[in-house]
Amino acid sequence: MADFLPSYGFRALIAGALLTIAARSNAQGLSEKLLIHGYLTQGYATTSGPMILGIPNDGTFDYRRAALLLRFKAATNDVFVVQIANRRLGESEINHHTSELQLDWAFYEHNFGENTSIRVGKAPIPMGISNETRFLGTLLPFYRVPFGFYQEGGFTSETLDGAVVTHKFNPGSAWLVTGAAFAGEFNYLQTGAIPATENSPGQYLVVDGRARNLFGVQLWLQTPLPGLRVGGGAARRQDEGTISDQISGRGATRDFWGSVDGSFDRLTARAEYRNLTFGEGGAKYRTYYGQVGYRILEALSITVQRDVTDLDVPTQIGRLALKYDRDNAIGVSYMFAPNVVGKLELHDAHGYGDEVVVNYGDPAIHNRYSIASVSVSF
Amino acid sequence: MGIRLLGIALLSVASSAALPCQGDVRVIVVVNAANATSELSRDRVSQIFLRQLSTWTNGQEILPVDQNEKSPTRIVFTHDIERQSVSSMRRYWQERIFSGHDAPPPERVTDVDVLTYVRSNPGAIGYVREGTDLGTGVKAIIVKDQSGNGSADDSHR
Numbered sequence: 251m252a253d254f255l256p257s258y259g260f261r262a263l264i265a266g267a268l269l270t271i272a273a274r275s276n277a278q279g280l281s282e283k284l285l286i287h288g289y290l291t292q293g294y295a296t297t298s299g300p301m302i303l304g305i306p307n308d309g310t311f312d313y314r315r316a317a318l319l320l321r322f323k324a325a326t327n328d329v330f331v332v333q334i335a336n337r338r339l340g341e342s343e344i345n346h347h348t349s350e351l352q353l354d355w356a357f358y359e360h361n362f363g364e365n366t367s368i369r370v371g372k373a374p375i376p377m378g379i380s381n382e383t384r385f386l387g388t389l390l391p392f393y394r395v396p397f398g399f400y401q402e403g404g405f406t407s408e409t410l411d412g413a414v415v416t417h418k419f420n421p422g423s424a425w426l427v428t429g430a431a432f433a434g435e436f437n438y439l440q441t442g443a444i445p446a447t448e449n450s451p452g453q454y455l456v457v458d459g460r461a462r463n464l465f466g467v468q469l470w471l472q473t474p475l476p477g478l479r480v481g482g483g484a485a486r487r488q489d490e491g492t493i494s495d496q497i498s499g500r501g502a503t504r505d506f507w508g509s510v511d512g513s514f515d516r517l518t519a520r521a522e523y524r525n526l527t528f529g530e531g532g533a534k535y536r537t538y539y540g541q542v543g544y545r546i547l548e549a550l551s552i553t554v555q556r557d558v559t560d561l562d563v564p565t566q567i568g569r570l571a572l573k574y575d576r577d578n579a580i581g582v583s584y585m586f587a588p589n590v591v592g593k594l595e596l597h598d599a600h601g602y603g604d605e606v607v608v609n610y611g612d613p614a615i616h617n618r619y620s621i622a623s624v625s626v627s628f
Numbered sequence: 629m630g631i632r633l634l635g636i637a638l639l640s641v642a643s644s645a646a647l648p649c650q651g652d653v654r655v656i657v658v659v660n661a662a663n664a665t666s667e668l669s670r671d672r673v674s675q676i677f678l679r680q681l682s683t684w685t686n687g688q689e690i691l692p693v694d695q696n697e698k699s700p701t702r703i704v705f706t707h708d709i710e711r712q713s714v715s716s717m718r719r720y721w722q723e724r725i726f727s728g729h730d731a732p733p734p735e736r737v738t739d740v741d742v743l744t745y746v747r748s749n750p751g752a753i754g755y756v757r758e759g760t761d762l763g764t765g766v767k768a769i770i771v772k773d774q775s776g777n778g779s780a781d782d783s784h785r
Contacts, residue, residue, distance in 0.1 A: 282732075285724065285731050292756075316724075319725070321728070326682055326689045327682070331728045357728070364682060374727065383722075383727050386723075389719060422671075548715075623735050
């Protein structure tokens with residue numbers, strides 16, 4: 251993986267840069283120019299079936315996300331942001347492909363007035379409702395954002411090495427439109443089961459992948475109804491990796507998504523749809539979810555969610571259409587303090603997303619898993 | 629374009645530029661005395677404290693300063709200007725912070741602390757409980773309610 255902090259030299263470079271910033275900023279009120287924020291979610295997870303999302307049958311406390319974000323405001327319109335992160339995914343094979351401490355973001359942002367900005371470096375991809383805050387446990391109703399739409403993520407967010415430009419088209423209007431365009435490339439992990447054949451046993455694989463020549467746009471429309479917005483986006487890229495090489499057809503991967511996000515006084519309602527096509531003739535991945543939450547008391551909320559994923563994949567024996575994942579969940583969260591939230595969630599899942607080998611034609615695996623977690627942020 | 633003053637309380641005490649009260653708390657918006665601005669629309673004040681406006685018309689950086697979340701003054705200001713609860717604003721800022729976009733205005737614990745900050749920074753804007761002795765170097769401004777953009781916006785971009 252290219253994302254982890256690769257050497258003492260690189261770490262020394264970051265430390266040196268921060269010390270330089272601190273020294274230069276002392277006279278300008280360092281406490282207001284250099285801000286440090288962070289969050290941590292620690293969970294306990296267990297499942298009734300085979301391992302799913304790194305959760306073993308006998309349970310695990312090795313389930314955690316944490317991040318430390320440093321934000322330095324060099325001038326009125328110039329900001330430098332670095333985020334480092336830690337993730338543990340129980341007994342998932344993914345743990346062996348990520349470093350304990352990983353560089354998640356490192357980007358410079360310049361604002362051109364009030365309505366236009368550009369980010370250059372390693373920055374979160376503007377995709378959907380939650381990509382940029384996908385692991386912020388004090389905000390999320392469940393331990394993770396809907397898996398079908400967001401997957402597990404490169405680390406604390408899907409990021410790109412490149413540039414992101416955002417612009418507000420009609421500021422001050424009740425119909426505010428915010429657009430983003432992005433270009434670059436990114437590393438990610440490809441996961442999947444290789445079915446058994448007469449000559450070889452099946453194998454669950456986690457391999458490094460690379461998406462190149464990424465171009466995308468996203469638009470959000472804020473409606474006059476306070477708290478309600480709708481959005482959508484599209485992107486194309488070239489995927490490289492052992493698994494994508496097997497399921498991709500000719501041409502680029504095309505990605506489309508749409509979102510509805512409603513956050514009202516006590517009610518939260520969200521739905522998103524995503525369609526990924528891995529080249530002409532390649533695999534097709536379609537997913538959607540609906541999520542409804544209600545704040546029963548000031549500190550107590552309950553949320554239900556249905557997450558659906560279908561996969562249509564070319565095989566040696568023809569195309570195979572799978573009801574890849576069906577995950578129904580209910581979660582309760584309690585806010586002990588503004589920055590301390592406890593959650594308990596139960597999931598009932600049918601599908602092929604578990605970290606076991608499933609042969610084509612085998613029935614879907616039924617899994618009931620639960621996660622109890624505590625999140626803090628500052 | 630119709631502009632109406634905020635609430636009955638402001639009509640009767642327009643010179644003090646007070647916002648409506650909740651309970652016994654009334655709030656006024658203050659800027660550095662060197663600031664040429666004398667009035668702002670409520671929407672503009674909201675945008676300033678949401679960090680959606682960053683400079684005054686003279687190009688100087690706007691430096692909003694908040695009060696502690698538990699402060700009654702903060703609760704009234706958030707309700708009347710942002711039209712949100714403090715908890716909703718906390719959620720808003722968490723999303724902004726952890727998506728790398730923004731940071732909330734710095735917080736001060738007391739009215740005196742806010743006034744000290746505003747007095748020390750020519751671009752600062754804050755709010756304090758009505759009746760607080762502003763002292764020198766700080767002045768109150770009038771906050772007007774309005775539907776859409778109005779002349780009050782001319783005081784800053």
